[in-house]
Amino acid sequence: MTIKHIMELFALDGRDFVIGSYDVLLHREPDAHGLLYYLGCLNRGYGKAYIIVQIARSEEFDSSNKINGLERLIRDEAKKHSIFFHIFNRKLNINRLIEKNLVHLDNVSKSINDSAVQLINALKDFEINHGNSVSRNNVIDEKRNFLQDDNYHTNIKSYKEDFYFLSKRFDRLLSEYKYNGIMFVDITTLLKWNRPPVGIVRTIFEFVKYSLTRKDKSIEYFTFNASRDALKIVKRSLVEIMIQVLENDNVDEIFRKNVLDLAKREVDFREDGEIDQAYLVPYSQNGFSVLFDASKIIAKSMHCPFRRIDNIISIGLDWDSSNYDLLLELKKIIGFKFIGAYYDGIPIIKPEFLPNDIFCNMFFDYFCKLSELSDRVFTISKKSKAEYLSLMENEMIPGTKDIKYIRLGDPELNKIEYHNKEERKINGKFVVYVSTIEKRKNHILLLHIWKKLYHKYGERTPQLICIGMWGWGVDDVKSEYFADSNLQKCVKFLDDVGNNELTWFYENASFAVFPSHDEGWGLGASEAMTYSLPCITSSTPALLEATQNLMPFCEANNKDQWFDLIDEMISNPDKIESLGLLIKEKYVSKKWQEFSCELFEYATYKGE
Structure with a gap:
């Protein structure tokens, strides 16, 4: 030529x-x-x-x-x-990567079509030459025998090499189709936690707890290291111990912390194939030293346990504990399926409730990568599903349309003997608010309400028990509370309540209040409903959904209406009783095991 x-x-x-x-x-x-x-x-x-x-x-x-x-x-x-070519020509690289993948897809399509035609023709010839029919059940065995038949190879010498290549590919694709793969669960969030699980941590805790009860062995657990540039498989036995320690309220806090620290030390060390900081490439721009994103280099260099047929599920505090950049690069190389979770988009939609713009910007970046990385996304409410789709459309963010709402679980009903009532200084009737203490949760409104109630009822004012961890944006709450001795008499903040003690509060409170400005799901409200405890909630859609539109509500900022509703509940015990009966009659509860099973099936189904 x-x-x-x-x-x-x-x-x-x-x-x-x-x-x-x-x-x-x-x-x-x-x-x-x-x-x-x-x-x-x-x-x-x-x-x-x-x-x-x-x-x-x-x-x-x-x-x-x-x-x-x-x-x-x-x-x-x-x-x-050249590494520098990749660094300074990212746009060109993206175009070439797209072109390469298009060529690959085109070739795969042709290969599959040719393979199917050639296999059918070859098997027909085999039937004719050997004088017997080939059943569908033993196609693969007969095909292998055919490939080992030297006499027959002489008759198809013109395409012997191509046929052998396509046959091997056919075998691999068939075996992968039959094999569902492994589900890898990211437990980095749990390893960072050292107290009874609440909120998002409760969700991942319950799912991991359920996964440990399944008989199949196709579940593995992994975590990112402290610098989030490598991941490691965590032994099942270690996960079981961790779940037991987090679940048991009777475990000494120091012992719990020591066990979890031991778990972290066991998984947080470097191995061969894991990449250190030398892979970050510095350069200077406008006088500042900048580090290139090294996720692509790390992904190509590290040893990874994932395969194309595996499912990766990560539903924790991923903006703080996961590395979506690294997972994105690994997915491009390997092609696994990723299942993510969307709880709410409050940092994007209502940034005024966040401490600063830095977190809001970081969360928006996390949301974009969640949409890019995920093949499936589960949301915790109908409201959060609609919100997720709206954000994708409004911000023009591409992503999967395979989004499923899966309602969270409710606690198991257990009678608890409580011995800390005097130590907690709980006197007579009380009202509970179970929530983290932060600006969005609107504790300041309740302090204003209880000030007015104390002026009306004096020492007969029911106590308000606020149960939850202290968060951000609550300086006004602390100032208001500690400046008023009367408030300190009738309002208590408890940030160390375990699950067993929380059960007692739900069982013995007069009613609950949830005045939050916004929620992804009202977990505290749904827990209260499980115990037939009447609630007053704000009109945010997630709280109405959690209480199944059975409870009284009003706008979060309407102080007068809040006072009237709470005062009516205090002065009219029959109102509380009738709402309790309504809950028992109409509220539909859901177990955490049901939620976890539904999420597991959603994460592993093969689709159409």
């Missing part, structure tokens, strides 16, 4: 291209191994330039063989594999 310029080879395709490249560069036909290798490269999406350069770099190539355009092609190909 004679050519005037190396670009003429690009007009050829498939087998003709490989044969032509050997002829022009090495002046011979390719051997069977070389032909199969480069056909495989083409099928995987490698460019023709890559194959020409590989052949030209072989020892057989005669450097005196001057072909127009070859030297420049070799130089350009070398630049493409």
